């Protein structure tokens with residue numbers, strides 16, 4: 001019916017703008033769509049090792065970096081279970097859903113958790129974290145999320161890692177939503193183990209986890225008094241296979257070769273764009289969203305100084321329901337965004353703007369769609 005405001009205006013291609021996974025480039029899809037190959041052999045291993053080298057360059061890693069099948073959580077399990085022993089005390093920085101998750105993982109590994117909590121939507125305060133280090137000399141490590149995807153906040157990991165290193169604590173970082181999008185230099189910042197995954201800032205479909213382990217990480221692994229529990233998520237096993245079979249199959253699993261090819265294509269494109277330009281592009285997109293939201297009377301939750309350039313989260317005005325807004329954006333405009341997590345589920349919208357979606361035309365399209373949906377939702381009887 002012409003003129004019916006409930007008629008869907010969808011005509012453009014749909015956009016996947018949740019806080020990861022995200023749309024990927026045509027070149028990455030093309031690499032993904034190649035023939036299935038063996039996951040071993042000299043030629044394949046050479047390619048895999050090249051992809052590893054590219055990832056190390058991107059993250060500022062000189063030591064070890066493993067690329068394994070699995071998601072970010074698997075890497076965190078491997079790191080926490082390998083660097084710490086049951087009964088160890090660790091400080092967990094909790095200012096969002098994924099910070100809470102780190103504490104949950106630590107407890108699952110029978111670690112004693114010392115929480116440093118900050119309100120959701122604020123960045124962690126390095127002074128507070130350091131005070132907790134001073135109050136708990138028994139702590140052997142700090143676990144912190146870099147990009148808190150649930151709130152759109154970037155935590156000051158560099159500062160926290162520096163202070164932890166000075167006190168001899170091991171530093172574990174969840175960089176699943178920040179690597180390739182926000183500045184992150186694993187070695188230089190003194191991070192002992194860092195985890196990211198293929199499907200967010202690295203512009204690749206889901207399926208791979210990347211785990212960097214520095215000298216400090218290996219040092220504690222080598223000095224453990226107990227053996228690491230389990231086998232598949234065990235960094236000592238990962239290292240053994242890398243050392244023994246580097247030229248042929250530097251891991252023990254069946255590698256999803258197509259996803260590795262896709263990651264290789266994406267890392268190559270990231271290098272061609274230049275990391276600085278890529279980071280600037282994400283920052284500009286994040287600023288654009290903030291400005292445009294402000295123009296329609298909406299405040300972004302994260303303060304500008306600590307905004308994660310991958311995700312913009314905001315509370316809906318007029319007590320509109322986030323699930324309804326999300327559904328209308330999808331049905332009317334073909335744009336997929338997310339609601340908040342946990343306590344923020346009904347009132348918060350999160351827009352992911354990573355990789356190919358960190359562009360001015362995407363901001364334009366999302367803002368036009370959002371204005372349309374907010375108008376409709378407000379006028380709903």
Ligand SMILES: *Cc1c(COP(=O)(O)O)cnc(C)c1O
Pocket residue numbers: 020070071072073074098145147148149174175176177197
């Ligand atoms: C997405 C995300 C995860 C979860 O990663 P999976 O790959 O789904 O396991 C963990 N931490 C952060 C910060 C994330 O954004």
